[in-house]
Amino acid sequence: MISAVIMVAMLTTQDTSAGKQVYQKWCAGCHGDQGAGDGVAAKYMIPPPRDFTGAIYQIRSTASGNLPTDADLMRSLDEGLHGSAMPGWRNALSDRERRDVLAYIKTLSTFFADTTLRPQALEFGGAPSGGTGDEALKVGRQFYDSIGCQKCHGDLGRGDGPSAPTLKDDAGRIPIFPADLHQNWLFNGGGTVDDIYHRLRTGLDGTPMPSFSDLLENTFLTDGQLWRVAQYVRSLSPEKPPVVRDVIRAPLIERALPHAPDDSAWTSVDAYWFPLVGQVVRKSRWFAPAVTGVWVKAVHTADSLALQVTWDDRSESPDPAWLEHVGRVLATLEQDEGATEQPALWPDQIAVQFPVTIPTGMERPYFLMGSSSAPVYQWRWTSTARTAAVAGLARGLERFDPVANGGVGAQAVYEHGQWRVVFTRALASPDTASQLPFRTSRAIPVAFFAWDGSNGEHGTRMAISTWYFLALDEPVPARVFISPVLAMMLTLGLGMLVVWRAQQKTSYRRQQ
Amino acid sequence: MKGRIFSVVGGMFLLTVCSKGDNSQVQAAPPAADTPPPATATAGSAAGGTITGKIKFTGTAPRNPAIDMSEEAACKAKYTTTPTEENVVAGPANALSNVFVYVSAGVPAGQTFTAPTTPVVLDQSGCRYHPHVFGVMVGQPVEIRNSDPVLHNIKAVAKKNRPFNVSQPSAGMKTTRTFTAPEVTVNLQCNVHGWMHAWVGVRPDPFFAVSGADGSFSITGLPPGTYTIEAWHEKFGTQTATVTIAGTETKTANLTFAAR
Numbered sequence: 001m002i003s004a005v006i007m008v009a010m011l012t013t014q015d016t017s018a019g020k021q022v023y024q025k026w027c028a029g030c031h032g033d034q035g036a037g038d039g040v041a042a043k044y045m046i047p048p049p050r051d052f053t054g055a056i057y058q059i060r061s062t063a064s065g066n067l068p069t070d071a072d073l074m075r076s077l078d079e080g081l082h083g084s085a086m087p088g089w090r091n092a093l094s095d096r097e098r099r100d101v102l103a104y105i106k107t108l109s110t111f112f113a114d115t116t117l118r119p120q121a122l123e124f125g126g127a128p129s130g131g132t133g134d135e136a137l138k139v140g141r142q143f144y145d146s147i148g149c150q151k152c153h154g155d156l157g158r159g160d161g162p163s164a165p166t167l168k169d170d171a172g173r174i175p176i177f178p179a180d181l182h183q184n185w186l187f188n189g190g191g192t193v194d195d196i197y198h199r200l201r202t203g204l205d206g207t208p209m210p211s212f213s214d215l216l217e218n219t220f221l222t223d224g225q226l227w228r229v230a231q232y233v234r235s236l237s238p239e240k241p242p243v244v245r246d247v248i249r250a251p252l253i254e255r256a257l258p259h260a261p262d263d264s265a266w267t268s269v270d271a272y273w274f275p276l277v278g279q280v281v282r283k284s285r286w287f288a289p290a291v292t293g294v295w296v297k298a299v300h301t302a303d304s305l306a307l308q309v310t311w312d313d314r315s316e317s318p319d320p321a322w323l324e325h326v327g328r329v330l331a332t333l334e335q336d337e338g339a340t341e342q343p344a345l346w347p348d349q350i351a352v353q354f355p356v357t358i359p360t361g362m363e364r365p366y367f368l369m370g371s372s373s374a375p376v377y378q379w380r381w382t383s384t385a386r387t388a389a390v391a392g393l394a395r396g397l398e399r400f401d402p403v404a405n406g407g408v409g410a411q412a413v414y415e416h417g418q419w420r421v422v423f424t425r426a427l428a429s430p431d432t433a434s435q436l437p438f439r440t441s442r443a444i445p446v447a448f449f450a451w452d453g454s455n456g457e458h459g460t461r462m463a464i465s466t467w468y469f470l471a472l473d474e475p476v477p478a479r480v481f482i483s484p485v486l487a488m489m490l491t492l493g494l495g496m497l498v499v500w501r502a503q504q505k506t507s508y509r510r511q512q
Numbered sequence: 513m514k515g516r517i518f519s520v521v522g523g524m525f526l527l528t529v530c531s532k533g534d535n536s537q538v539q540a541a542p543p544a545a546d547t548p549p550p551a552t553a554t555a556g557s558a559a560g561g562t563i564t565g566k567i568k569f570t571g572t573a574p575r576n577p578a579i580d581m582s583e584e585a586a587c588k589a590k591y592t593t594t595p596t597e598e599n600v601v602a603g604p605a606n607a608l609s610n611v612f613v614y615v616s617a618g619v620p621a622g623q624t625f626t627a628p629t630t631p632v633v634l635d636q637s638g639c640r641y642h643p644h645v646f647g648v649m650v651g652q653p654v655e656i657r658n659s660d661p662v663l664h665n666i667k668a669v670a671k672k673n674r675p676f677n678v679s680q681p682s683a684g685m686k687t688t689r690t691f692t693a694p695e696v697t698v699n700l701q702c703n704v705h706g707w708m709h710a711w712v713g714v715r716p717d718p719f720f721a722v723s724g725a726d727g728s729f730s731i732t733g734l735p736p737g738t739y740t741i742e743a744w745h746e747k748f749g750t751q752t753a754t755v756t757i758a759g760t761e762t763k764t765a766n767l768t769f770a771a772r
Contacts, residue, residue: 056675065668065676065689116692117674147681148663151704162583166706170669203677208703210665210679214687218680 019104022097027105030085035108043334044287047084048174055109056170058204059189061121064211067111069119073102081188083179122201122213127193128224131231140232143225147212149233157181157236158417160314165325165454167208175328176207180312180417183292184237191237197230242273242293247443247469250298250305257304261413261420266308269297276450276463281368282397283336288329289463290314290452294350300427300472305438307423307470309350309448316414317383317453318345329456346453348383349462350421353447354436354470356393364445367467369394377436379408379423383453386412389423393434397460403434427472443469561757564730565764567608567723567743571771573600574747579639579707586661587639587705597707598644599747600771607727608769610645611745612697612713614720615731616752618739625717631655631688634700634710636664636680641700641710645746647720648712650694656680656687664708669699673714696744711746743767 024033030049032038037051050057059076060068077098080088089098106112130136144150144157152167154160159178167176184191189199203211215221249270258265275293278286295310315322326343335341354377355365370376375393378400391406409424429437438444448465451457576596581588601609631653635642637660648654656666658680666687667677672695678687691698691714702708713720721729723743731741738756748769755763 054671054675064678065674067674111674147679148704151663163704163706167703170675203679205675205677208665208667208677210667210677210703212679214678214685215681218685218687220682220685 018097019100019102022093022101023104026089026093027101035105041085043332045085046175046177046288046329046332048169048332049086052105052108054206055111056206058206058209059199060119060202060205061124061198062119062202063122063213064203064205067117067119069121070102071121072119073105074098077102079190082190083186083188124194124198124201125223127197127227127231131193131228132235136228137232137235139225140228140230140235143221143229144232147215147221147229149229152178152208153181154178154314154417156416156418157233158312158314160417163208164314165319165322168328170206173328174332175325177290177314178208180292180314181233181236182312184234185241186292191234193227193230193234196233197227200226200230242295244274245272247471248272248296248298248446250300250307250470250472252440252473252475253299253301255301257301257306257424258299258308259306259409259422259424260411261308261310261422263422265299266297269299269308271295271297271310272468274448274465274468276448276465279368279397279460279462279464282460284460285336286457286461286463288333288455289450290455290457291450291463294448294450294465296448298470298472300438300440302475303428304424304426305472307352308420309352309423310418310420311350311450312418313348313414313452314417315348315452315454317348319454320345322454326454326456341456343456346451346456346458348419348453349449349451349458350381350419351449352379352423353377353394353449355445356434356436357432358436358439358442358444364467366396367447368464369397369400369449371396372399375434377434379410379425381410381412381421381423383412383414383419386410391425391435403431405430406435438472440472441474443471446470559760560733560735561760562730562732562762563734563739563741563755563757563765564728564762565613565753565766567611567613567727567729567745567767567769568606569600569602569608569748569769569771570606573602573606573771576600577707581639584639584660584662584705590638595638595640597709598640600745601644601725603725603727607723607725608745608748609723609725609727610643610711611723611727611729611743611767611769612645612647612711612720613723613729613731613741613743613767614647614696614713614715615717615734615739616742618737619717619719620735620737623717625649627651628718629653633657635659636666636702636708639664639702639705639708641708643710643722645697645711645722646713647722648691648714649718650692650714650716651690653688653690654712656689658683658685663704664702665704667701667703668712669701670695673698696742697746709746713744741765741767743769745769748772 028039030039030041035052037049042049055067057068060072078088078090080086111117150161152161152163159180164178169176179187189195200212203209216223273293273295276291278289291311297308299306323343330340330343356377365374365376372395375395378394379389379391381389387410389408389410390402391408392400392402394400407425410421412421427438429435445467447467450463576599579595603609627649632646632648634654634656636658658664661683663681665677665679668675672693673691694714694716696713697711698714700710719731721731723729734757736758741753741755743751751767751769753765753767755765757763
């Protein structure tokens with residue numbers, strides 16, 4: 001024991017006091033005073049803050065099991081880890097402060113003091129060209145399968161593989177999610193082809209994601225083929241992270257309303273991305289929502305509206321395979337009630353919210369499901385009653401009153417880690433006092449709520465959005481097309497008349 | 513008990529730190545070829561005393577959960593009956609196998625041992641690890657083989673050693689790893705198959721054994737001295753005994769765990 005005390009004393013003398021000050025001010029809240037990843041905020045996070053005492057780092061340029069280089073650590077410090085609560089500090093701290101705190105963090109583990117463990121970055125080379133071509137992506141897909149990516153990340157990469165519900169941290173306590181490969185802007189180590197390839201080579205230590213470097217040594221595949229895997233994974237996400245556009249444009253379509261999520265009418269309709277965040281306003285709060293956002297499409301006919309909401313969800317809840325995972329999620333997070341709730345098989349849910357009437361001014365009901373004096377009109381869908389949606393009035397988070405003759409239809413498809421739900425309703429409303437009549441060419445406020453039952457979400461534990469807008473295109477009247485032609489013809493006629501009259505006068509004068 | 517392990521390991525660490533550039537005295541890693549340290553014994557030396565004994569347990573062993581291998585037909589096909597986990601493997605008369613037994617104290621400080629270059633082989637077959645528990649010396653290679661035509665990843669969960677996590681997506685693949693610090697035990701696991709666990713006792717000396725199907729173990733080659741032996745079981749914790757060895761005699765140390 002005494003030797004251990006001496007050892008710690010030896011190490012603490014190396015502390016850079018400046019770095020320690022920065023650490024205590026900015027880092028300790030999550031990472032803990034001693035760097036054990038146990039700060040006061042830690043119990044609200046999945047994934048949890050890094051425990052610096054073990055020096056196990058996900059984002060490295062070094063082989064699995066090796067320490068990260070200083071450049072690796074600085075990168076995570078500068079950029080943050082996008083799939084976690086870790087922000088980037090490049091603009092928040094000075095160069096000097098970041099260097100100091102990095103040096104201090106290294107003193108929190110004995111491993112960095114061991115000179116035999118000096119980290120060395122792997123040689124990565126560069127990506128082969130043609131990575132976005134069909135042939136390259138086919139090769140990438142082939143090796144995606146043969147090296148077993150789908151076991152965790154799922155057939156189409158949405159983090160819904162058969163092993164996904166079982167994944168845990170080293171201590172077997174905290175659940176770990178395989179990344180949704182369609183959301184590269186949330187990858188902890190960055191979303192470029194290079195970033196993805198580096199993660200394949202190094203693995204994410206401390207997580208179930210292994211290093212695939214040994215495959216090259218075993219000549220299971222070539223370096224070029226591993227690059228193709230990275231290029232294939234990159235191809236699953238959009239070219240650029242989705243930009244939030246405030247207004248969903250619902251075009252008028254000259255065909256039957258698409259009730260089915262697979263209706264071909266949807267393919268040509270623009271999709272709008274809305275990010276969701278945890279509901280942390282009212283108790284019981286929720287800090288670890290699983291649904292990161294929804295894609296929304298809308299169309300209307302002369303008399304009806306169809307709204308398609310699509311979101312990635314790694315589990316088709318309720319699914320008993322995820323029950324233990326739910327238990328781990330609930331046990332990891334501090335809950336407002338104090339006691340840990342027993343895990344249960346909750347369903348997935350989605351809610352679309354509108355005001356009861358289209359507001360005339362800037363005033364809108366409270367975005368978080370209205371209030372007792374100013375209710376909101378909602379459509380609610382749950383995975384246990386797939387082809388039904390309930391319309392009703394929400395008066396705050398606690399109260400939802402279904403309306404009679406809601407008239408909202410729903411059809412849903414769950415495929416490869418993704419829900420697609422289509423809501424339909426007549427534009428006109430049988431009860432304009434409680435059910436919003438949809439009108440064209442108006443900015444209709446709309447908001448979204450999502451629950452992943454297999455992430456322990458139900459009731460007030462959910463993902464929420466703010467208000468956005470839905471705008472139904474006006475039918476274009478025929479006169480819009482005819483008027484310009486008529487105007488042109490009239491102008492031409494009048495012009496010719498003037499010319500003809502002028503010529504008449506000229507010839508008359510000559511004759512005189 | 514943990515304190516004792518820690519102080520032993522911590523002491524060794526301290527010695528290692530303090531003795532930089534003084535290879536002749538203490539060495540945690542296998543010696544460099546050009547400077548063989550004087551006080552070096554070869555692992556598995558035939559001379560010396562032996563500690564042998566049987567490991568048993570009292571009470572009722574918990575049932576090993578059945579493994580659902582329906583996701584892995586190639587593994588499932590290797591069994592005629594439903595395979596189970598190997599958390600508690602009991603033999604006749606409450607004999608307990610898969611117990612890692614080692615000398616936790618008594619080996620003279622400063623004495624170092626050369627790790628064998630022969631690897632310890634860990635096989636993955638039928639989506640289980642073989643052996644389930646094994647010992648290895650610091651610096652001794654561990655050859656991890658995949659005999660299953662399915663993806664396994666091998667993740668080492670360690671505190672005193674660097675953890676690693678590598679993948680083997682096909683049969684015939686081999687990966688060799690070494691451990692750099694004594695640790696009882698390092699957990700090896702496969703995240704694709706959550707039931708797969710193996711336990712590695714990493715020691716700086718060759719004085720360790722794993723109890724067999726009848727619960728018996730034998731640690732050989734011990735120089736005269738008084739030793740603490742510790743028995744570690746993944747579910748039942750640890751047990752210790754003190755044994756004094758004089759000459760080349762064989763002493764018996766039976767250890768009994770309480771099932772929990």
